Amino acid sequence: MGKSCCLCLSLSSFNVSDWIDAFGIVVNALLAYWIVRTIQNKLTNKRVLKDHFINEIKEMRSEYKNCLSNLYSGQSNPSRVLPWFKLMNIRVTDVMTLINTKYGIDVHLLKPYQNDLRELVTENADFIDQFKKSAVQFSDKSRNELLLFQQTHNHLFNEIIIEINDAD
Amino acid sequence: MGAYQSLLEELKYFNMKTISVSRDFSEFPNLRHCSISDNSGEEFYHKVLNRAFVEVLNKNEKLCVNLDETAGYASSFLDEAFGNLVYDFTLAIVEKNIEVVSAQEPHWKEMILTQTFPQWEERRKNGKAPKVTANHGAWFRLVDKQLKQEIWENPVASA
Numbered sequence: 001m002g003k004s005c006c007l008c009l010s011l012s013s014f015n016v017s018d019w020i021d022a023f024g025i026v027v028n029a030l031l032a033y034w035i036v037r038t039i040q041n042k043l044t045n046k047r048v049l050k051d052h053f054i055n056e057i058k059e060m061r062s063e064y065k066n067c068l069s070n071l072y073s074g075q076s077n078p079s080r081v082l083p084w085f086k087l088m089n090i091r092v093t094d095v096m097t098l099i100n101t102k103y104g105i106d107v108h109l110l111k112p113y114q115n116d117l118r119e120l121v122t123e124n125a126d127f128i129d130q131f132k133k134s135a136v137q138f139s140d141k142s143r144n145e146l147l148l149f150q151q152t153h154n155h156l157f158n159e160i161i162i163e164i165n166d167a168d
Numbered sequence: 169m170g171a172y173q174s175l176l177e178e179l180k181y182f183n184m185k186t187i188s189v190s191r192d193f194s195e196f197p198n199l200r201h202c203s204i205s206d207n208s209g210e211e212f213y214h215k216v217l218n219r220a221f222v223e224v225l226n227k228n229e230k231l232c233v234n235l236d237e238t239a240g241y242a243s244s245f246l247d248e249a250f251g252n253l254v255y256d257f258t259l260a261i262v263e264k265n266i267e268v269v270s271a272q273e274p275h276w277k278e279m280i281l282t283q284t285f286p287q288w289e290e291r292r293k294n295g296k297a298p299k300v301t302a303n304h305g306a307w308f309r310l311v312d313k314q315l316k317q318e319i320w321e322n323p324v325a326s327a
Contacts, residue, residue: 082198086240089273115275122199122242131198131205 049102054161056095061157063088064113068150071121074137078127085118099160103167109160112153120149181232184267187220190237200244202302203323209248214304217249221257222308222315224265235270235277243279250280251288252298256309256320259289297321 014022067084070076092110100107121127124145130136138146189197193212198205217233224231235241254262263285270277300321308317 079196079198082196082240082242084240086238086273119243123244128199128204 050164050167053095053099053102053164057157057160057164060088060092060095060110061154064117065150068117068146071136071138072143072146074135076136077134078131078136081121081127085122089114089118099164103164105160105163105167109156112149112156116153117149120145181267181269184230184232185220185224186232186234187216188234188237190234192216192220195237196239197241197245199242200248201299204301209245210252210301212245213249213252214307217253218256218307221253221262221265225257225261225315230265230267232267232269235268236272241273241276243276246276246280247284248298250284251291254285254288255292255298256307258292258310259285261310299324 067076067088071081092114096105096107096110099105124138124142126138126142127136189212193216194207196207197209197212198207200208201210202208221231235246250262250268253266268277268280298321300323302323304319306317306319308315309320310316
């Protein structure tokens with residue numbers, strides 16, 4: 001009771017400028033709260049989206065790695081290679097188009113995997129000769145070409161991940 | 169591609185004779201020659217593309233070739249099919265009378281227009297005939313501006 005009386009007395013002694021100051025403090029506090037919340041949400045959303053795209057890139061790297069590994073070890077059915085490349089190409093194009101729009105990353109960065117790798121496999125003499133078989137066995141020369149491809153282009157996935165992470 | 173763009177694309181090809189690789193040939197197109205795979209580019213050309221192209225040529229129309237909805241292509245399939253077309257009808261006539269649609273994998277259209285067409289036109293000028301690896305019925309070729317139907321090449325022994 002005593003405390004509320006004190007508060008009433010002090011409020012009654014407020015002049016106009018005091019009221020304006022008090023109002024300013026309240027507005028500033030609300031504004032600060034709103035800004036912090038909004039920025040925090042935006043940062044969280046950005047991070048979630050970045051993590052999603054980074055995971056997509058990691059998965060695609062893993063898919064290509066498995067494909068190359070199967071080709072290398074002679075476990076690939078030639079007739080299933082073409083549909084696999086088509087599905088992967090559509091997926092890669094979709095993800096790269098989105099990260100290009102969102103972060104300005106070059107949409108063609110994975111072209112070697114989309115086109116050159118498919119050409120390397122489907123135009124390979126072993127692949128053509130054994131197309132009607134259930135699995136294609138690559139010669140040492142062809143396997144070296146696959147290894148060389150992987151060595152030359154594997155860095156592309158990490159480059160994309162770094163670019164996504166560093167994007168504003 | 170947005171719905172509006174798809175609609176515009178469809179309207180663009182509405183009046184054209186359209187052949188679709190998946191509908192008119194196979195959902196599973198394979199490699200270049202008949203001797204190495206079923207559903208080859210060579211077979212597609214001789215069974216579907218050559219005749220369809222002559223049909224539109226006679227009407228002075230355009231042929232739309234839809235590459236979508238298949239299980240995927242090897243570049244050799246498309247190179248053989250569209251390359252034979254250029255060899256038999258010349259680059260100028262083919263470019264004037266064909267429209268390639270490849271919304272799912274746009275790079276195929278680019279490859280056909282920028283690589284296959286000029287390379288096979290060069291081949292045509294050099295008189296290096298396409299390799300045929302199976303027996304085909306007579307097919308059309310433009311000779312001295314006249315369409316002639318013959319068996320122009322015979323199968324070679326190996327692929």
